[in-house]
Amino acid sequence: MAHQSTLEFATPGRGTRNVTEAVARVVAASGVRTGVAHVFVQHTSCSLAITENADPDVRRDLETVLGRLAPDADPAYRHDTEGPDDMAAHARTVLTGNALSVPVGGGRLLLGTWQGLFLWEHRTDPQQRRVVVTVLGD
């Protein structure tokens, strides 16, 4: 069985947004009891990550770490026509990944207690983002 749904999110600029509930609703609607939920952003400058859903400082610190690994306006970048944050956004997307997959059991996402699913905007300006959720299984 394969069930698919496309979600749209307006992001206010760089930062994380919890999309766990939105993905969980697609899983519930799918009728799949045992399988995998696959989540995919159709963009090259935002990503998806699973991390702690409790202390928001964790996501702030993740931003700090990623900001060092792929800084804005790095003079080494050749791709700079779309703004000082664009190449950094592409690099952060590749380092963190634009797809996630989570097991489904008993008809729901089998996340650990502290895990949340986050859409991670890497551009500084607001964007409209499309996320395709596909649920596979029995």
Add this chain to the structure above:
Amino acid sequence: MAHQSTLEFATPGRGTRNVTEAVARVVAASGVRTGVAHVFVQHTSCSLAITENADPDVRRDLETVLGRLAPDADPAYRHDTEGPDDMAAHARTVLTGNALSVPVGGGRLLLGTWQGLFLWEHRTDPQQRRVVVTVLGD
């Protein structure tokens, strides 16, 4: 067809543990001949990686690389109440990923000769970790 099994591992603290055989046993039990095995840790401070299964220095060097990208006790971290290794562990998990998926063909994992599946503990203290393996296919 979807087959699911949850494995538990006691980790002795930071480092990698080869879980290839444990995952292969779930694949064998699943009866799936052609498909994908999905492996997922239900935690935010340990991850999964595929890397060389021969020279253990490779995994030691990976630890060195990751230790630079997300050092322990970084003064920039705000999330520091759970110990100097906790935020580093969250960041290393996001950089390396808490899910893996491997093709299944002829009823077994289609890994390359040098590939092994490793559970990567990023906390310095011993932990109990849950890994959900889901095998999808025919």
Add this chain to the structure above:
Amino acid sequence: MAHQSTLEFATPGRGTRNVTEAVARVVAASGVRTGVAHVFVQHTSCSLAITENADPDVRRDLETVLGRLAPDADPAYRHDTEGPDDMAAHARTVLTGNALSVPVGGGRLLLGTWQGLFLWEHRTDPQQRRVVVTVLGD
């Protein structure tokens, strides 16, 4: 339904190669209309990434970023018998990942306008690489 095909690519050394069309052909041949295409390299020193398919400078800059995170010939590496680029290649593979999965809808890859699938060679010498594509769904 599960359809599987192994592709072979000769890489000319370090750099990216667009494999979108090759993967799309496997999806078309699979007969799957709704599902997920899973792409996997059977190696530990090359990886797969989704990034911008337009300006080639993006991929050049990604190489620059990754070259800083896991430099060749780092004196800290202990695994150095296979050349100055080998351990760097293992680390770059772990940071970027050796599997990708893309939703399939209407019988084709549901990629965003600017997304391409790239096989990313991290060794400096030419290599022969095997990529297993598995398409799951209805």
